[in-house]
Amino acid sequence: xxxxxxxxxxxxxxxxxxxxxxxxxxxxxxxxxxxxxxxxxxxxxxxxxxxxxxxxxxxxxxxxxxxxxxxxxxxxxxxxxxxxxxxxxxxxxxxxxxxxxxxxxxxxxxxxxxxxxxxxxxxxxxxxxxxxxxxxxxxxxxxxxxxxxxxxxxxxxxxxxxxxxxxxxxxxxxxxxxxxxxxxxxxxxxxxxxxxxxxxxxxxxxxxxxxxxxxxxxxxxxxxxxxxxxxxxxxxxxxxxxxxxxxxxxxxxxxxxxxxxxxxxxxxxxxxxxxxxxxxxxxxxxxxxxxxxxxxxxxxxxxxxxxxxxxxxxxxxxxxxxxxxxxxxxxxxxxxxxxxxxxxxxxxxxxxxxxxxxxxxxxxxxxxxxxxxxxxxxxxxxxxxxxxxxxxxxxxxxxxxxxxxxxxxxxxxxxxxxxxx
Ligand code: ASP
Ligand code: MG
Numbered sequence: 001x002x003x004x005x006x007x008x009x010x011x012x013x014x015x016x017x018x019x020x021x022x023x024x025x026x027x028x029x030x031x032x033x034x035x036x037x038x039x040x041x042x043x044x045x046x047x048x049x050x051x052x053x054x055x056x057x058x059x060x061x062x063x064x065x066x067x068x069x070x071x072x073x074x075x076x077x078x079x080x081x082x083x084x085x086x087x088x089x090x091x092x093x094x095x096x097x098x099x100x101x102x103x104x105x106x107x108x109x110x111x112x113x114x115x116x117x118x119x120x121x122x123x124x125x126x127x128x129x130x131x132x133x134x135x136x137x138x139x140x141x142x143x144x145x146x147x148x149x150x151x152x153x154x155x156x157x158x159x160x161x162x163x164x165x166x167x168x169x170x171x172x173x174x175x176x177x178x179x180x181x182x183x184x185x186x187x188x189x190x191x192x193x194x195x196x197x198x199x200x201x202x203x204x205x206x207x208x209x210x211x212x213x214x215x216x217x218x219x220x221x222x223x224x225x226x227x228x229x230x231x232x233x234x235x236x237x238x239x240x241x242x243x244x245x246x247x248x249x250x251x252x253x254x255x256x257x258x259x260x261x262x263x264x265x266x267x268x269x270x271x272x273x274x275x276x277x278x279x280x281x282x283x284x285x286x287x288x289x290x291x292x293x294x295x296x297x298x299x300x301x302x303x304x305x306x307x308x309x310x311x312x313x314x315x316x317x318x319x320x321x322x323x324x325x326x327x328x329x330x331x332x333x334x335x336x337x338x339x340x341x342x343x344x345x346x347x348x349x350x351x352x353x354x355x356x357x358x359x360x361x362x363x364x365x366x367x368x369x370x371x372x373x374x375x376x377x378x379x380x381x382x383x384x385x386x387x388x389x390x391x392x393x394x395x396x397x398x399x400x401x402x403x404x405x406x407x408x409x410x411x412x413x414x415x416x417x418x419x420x421x
Contacts, residue, residue: 042073268331
């Protein structure tokens with residue numbers, strides 16, 4: 001007998017019929033002799049709807065009240081699932097994040113889990129109950145309810161799995177696992193059997209929205225092996241785990257595109273020590289995550305700095321930059337929303353050379369211009385025009401031999417045209 005944490009996302013609990021299906025799945029696991037803790041997200045698009053509702057009242061709702069509002073979505077789901085299980089004759093109890101002992105910092109709307117006291121969860125488990133916990137929420141030091149950022153239920157699941165030392169953490173979603181690319185765009189994308197935490201982290205932060213980055217960081221830190229699988233089928237999913245040597249045989253594990261970033265260019269920035277520090281200090285102070293940064297060669301003591309931020313932070317970035325730009329004497333702040341970041345990811349890149357060349361050559365053959373480049377040990381990202389992102393992904397997927405038919409022919413095909421170092 002083991003302890004299993006199962007998380008079901010919004011699309012898996014979108015309506016009453018879906019909730020009943022989830023209940024049967026949970027019950028099946030429970031009847032298999034396991035203790036089960038279930039984490040659920042808000043039904044369907046509830047969270048989006050709640051945000052829209054708030055904006056009917058004001059354009060700038062307070063973060064605390066937004067959390068009060070948004071956290072209701074998950075509370076509807078846990079109650080509904082508990083009722084569905086009761087109707088099937090099962091013993092189940094629903095808990096809010098605070099009731100489940102999830103403690104966060106005070107950063108409303110982007111709160112981080114600081115600790116978990118699972119005493120109450122244990123009590124219910126020991127009584128033989130299925131425990132259903134509201135995802136995406138916890139309690140601040142001031143006993144207020146806080147949410148963990150969009151998609152935060154994944155983080156709740158992984159954090160609880162770590163705190164409970166669960167034997168397995170299953171993330172149920174509406175796709176069959178993690179793919180080599182978004183299958184809605186790249187028709188030849190294939191489901192991966194396994195992926196390393198680091199690859200998943202890059203793909204998650206790059207816009208492959210299967211798992212939220214924070215949850216993968218947590219999983220890596222605490223060694224929680226994750227299984228991503230479909231709540232609509234019984235097919236085996238993708239295991240997200242510690243990297244093993246054999247994973248390096250595949251140079252590129254996945255290709256992704258993030259269309260939710262924007263590029264800010266500061267034109268005419270005085271080129272002397274401390275200026276960049278000043279500009280980026282204010283952005284950090286406003287809790288804005290900067291991704292790529294490029295500084296041009298300076299001419300006449302002036303330079304240009306471009307960087308990318310999530311589109312949702314545009315208004316705040318603009319505000320912060322206008323103030324900072326004035327104080328350091330920047331000429332102009334330009335915003336470019338017509339961009340997308342296309343990336344290739346794989347731990348195998350460490351052991352191979354020529355990967356960047358192969359990527360740029362592929363894009364050149366497609367007539368796709370590169371606006372910015374950034375690299376890490378296991379990832380290469382480029383910024384391109386938004387309308388070209390899909391085309392770039394499809395071409396790269398093929399160039400790195402990730403297309404379905406080729407992968408089926410065996411791993412040797414994955415070696416592509418790049419040389420082993
Ligand atoms: N319901 C929240 C959201 O839509 C949390 C989640 O789905 O994980 O962002
Ligand atoms: Mg959701």
